[in-house]
Amino acid sequence: MERNITNHLVTEYINGFYVPATPELGQLREKSEAEKVPIILKETEDFLNVFLKITAPKRILEIGCAVGYSAMFFSECCGAQVVTIEKDPEVAETAASNIARLGYSDRIRVEQGDGEEAVNRLIEAGEEPFDLVFIDAAKSHYKRFLEASLPLCRPGAIIVSDNVLIKGCTASDQYDPTGKFKTNIRKMREYLEFITHDERMDTTVMSCGDGLSISKLK
Ligand SMILES: C[S@@+](CC[C@H](N)C(=O)[O-])C[C@H]1O[C@@H](n2cnc3c(N)ncnc32)[C@H](O)[C@@H]1O
Numbered sequence: 314m315e316r317n318i319t320n321h322l323v324t325e326y327i328n329g330f331y332v333p334a335t336p337e338l339g340q341l342r343e344k345s346e347a348e349k350v351p352i353i354l355k356e357t358e359d360f361l362n363v364f365l366k367i368t369a370p371k372r373i374l375e376i377g378c379a380v381g382y383s384a385m386f387f388s389e390c391c392g393a394q395v396v397t398i399e400k401d402p403e404v405a406e407t408a409a410s411n412i413a414r415l416g417y418s419d420r421i422r423v424e425q426g427d428g429e430e431a432v433n434r435l436i437e438a439g440e441e442p443f444d445l446v447f448i449d450a451a452k453s454h455y456k457r458f459l460e461a462s463l464p465l466c467r468p469g470a471i472i473v474s475d476n477v478l479i480k481g482c483t484a485s486d487q488y489d490p491t492g493k494f495k496t497n498i499r500k501m502r503e504y505l506e507f508i509t510h511d512e513r514m515d516t517t518v519m520s521c522g523d524g525l526s527i528s529k530l531k
Pocket of ligand 1: 351352353376377378379380381382383384398399400401404426427428429449450451454
């Protein structure tokens, strides 16, 4: 499906500047892209690289780990400790093995389970608060993931949500002519309405990659 957020010529031009954080992460990106594992897009990574260096979070919670690519990228680019949640047990195992193989086991912990349930487990176990939450899992559950994570955010924490424009569909139904993504689109619109109007945070929605929202808790 075509991306309808930015002109592909502009995206290709910007991606021409992309340099992987490490050769090993570059190889994992190539493998993931070849196997159609949905990892963060190059444009998103480039933006987050500078954003994480500016904001310097010490502890990051990620919901939606896949093969561990973004978790390792986060830790590599700002030195943060990362707790990353993955629902699929086999995928969580692959992530843990990639993280061990590339030498990040002392900084990244994989928690297997549904985002909300795993976060509740962390709260019960007395997990320390996080400086940044990255939401990148099932698109129709972002609000549930956000609300579960709020008690684990320190004051002033940042919440970054990926894929919020769903290839342009969130902005216009014309990009989903068959209605295949109707539920995801409706839920994502509700999520963006919620985070842009909630008085506990300031939020911006950006047409970077597949759409990013950044919220800063007050
Ligand atoms: C877009 S991928 C994550 C990509 C990863 N953040 C990266 O950039 O390397 C989304 C992942 O979320 C997982 N997922 C889906 N529903 C979930 C849920 N309810 N709780 C936790 N993870 C979930 C999927 O199995 C998939 O691996």
